[in-house]
Amino acid sequence: MGVLEALIEAAPFLEGHKVTPGQTRLTNLSRTKIIACQTVAEVLRGLLPSTAQLSVLEFGLHLTPEKLHETLQAEVDRSDGDVDTILFGYGMCSKGTLGLEARQARLVIPRCDDCIALFLGSRAEYERQRRIALGTFFLTRGWIEYGGDPYTEYRKMAAKYGDERALRLEKVIMQNYTRVALIDMGDLEERHRQHAQKVARLFDWKVDEIPGSRTLLERLIGGAWDDDFLVIESGGKTSLDMFLSVG
Numbered sequence: 001m002g003v004l005e006a007l008i009e010a011a012p013f014l015e016g017h018k019v020t021p022g023q024t025r026l027t028n029l030s031r032t033k034i035i036a037c038q039t040v041a042e043v044l045r046g047l048l049p050s051t052a053q054l055s056v057l058e059f060g061l062h063l064t065p066e067k068l069h070e071t072l073q074a075e076v077d078r079s080d081g082d083v084d085t086i087l088f089g090y091g092m093c094s095k096g097t098l099g100l101e102a103r104q105a106r107l108v109i110p111r112c113d114d115c116i117a118l119f120l121g122s123r124a125e126y127e128r129q130r131r132i133a134l135g136t137f138f139l140t141r142g143w144i145e146y147g148g149d150p151y152t153e154y155r156k157m158a159a160k161y162g163d164e165r166a167l168r169l170e171k172v173i174m175q176n177y178t179r180v181a182l183i184d185m186g187d188l189e190e191r192h193r194q195h196a197q198k199v200a201r202l203f204d205w206k207v208d209e210i211p212g213s214r215t216l217l218e219r220l221i222g223g224a225w226d227d228d229f230l231v232i233e234s235g236g237k238t239s240l241d242m243f244l245s246v247g
Helices: 003-014 038-044 059-063 065-079 116-120 123-132 141-145 150-161 163-173 190-203 215-222 240-244
Strands: 032-037 053-057 085-089 106-110 136-139 179-184 206-211 229-232
Touching: 032 038, 032 059, 032 065, 038 053, 038 085, 038 116, 038 141, 038 215, 053 065, 059 065, 065 085, 085 215, 106 215, 116 123, 116 179, 116 215, 123 136, 136 141, 136 190, 141 190, 150 163, 150 190, 163 190, 179 190, 190 206
Parallel strands: 032 053, 032 085, 085 106, 136 179, 179 206
Antiparallel strands: 106 229
8 A cells, every 4th residue: 555545544533633833744654653552552453544554562561661661662773764753652651661762763652641641532631530539540441451450460469379368468559549440442341341340349449431532542643743742853862851841
């Protein structure tokens, strides 16, 4: 498929995002690569044209931020010379994206703490949900599928330490949480809702099912990059102050 065909296929998510001063529009999707973790990649696949270059990294890398950073930088370096722009289906993510160097290709990263804002559509909605209950543990279909939840961790610990001790340990770890917020991206099945209930029952938490949004991911892919995104041109490097500052 040529560039024109790729742009036509991409039209559904390019429409509706007007470019304001300071924004950039992607014009050549064949020269663009997307790097995302497994959970975000599941949503991105429904937005991307079939020809898109999508590199999917394992969810477990979040547990070791240094390894996540090394893997991300290796993916960037591997793409040098082949693409002009690299988009990230990551936020700051345990500081794993801090210090990434744009050696040849431009890097574009959503300006948010982690992927939850990507599932909710904005940092503002993320903060609003957190204000509803500061101790909120967010879940998505992907997090459940790839074992990123307290119940799964409890079962792993129980196999090693026994149920009683594992539950005590997990409750200490999760003591500041009071709510499960299951994000519905239109892909939830009954088994995901049942799993969220298991998490809630284990810790005596409240469960809320809340609507998700693809808005931030659509803007990332469509090139509508404003203050909600870091745009690191060739030769630049990400830093903490870039994520914290706006404008």
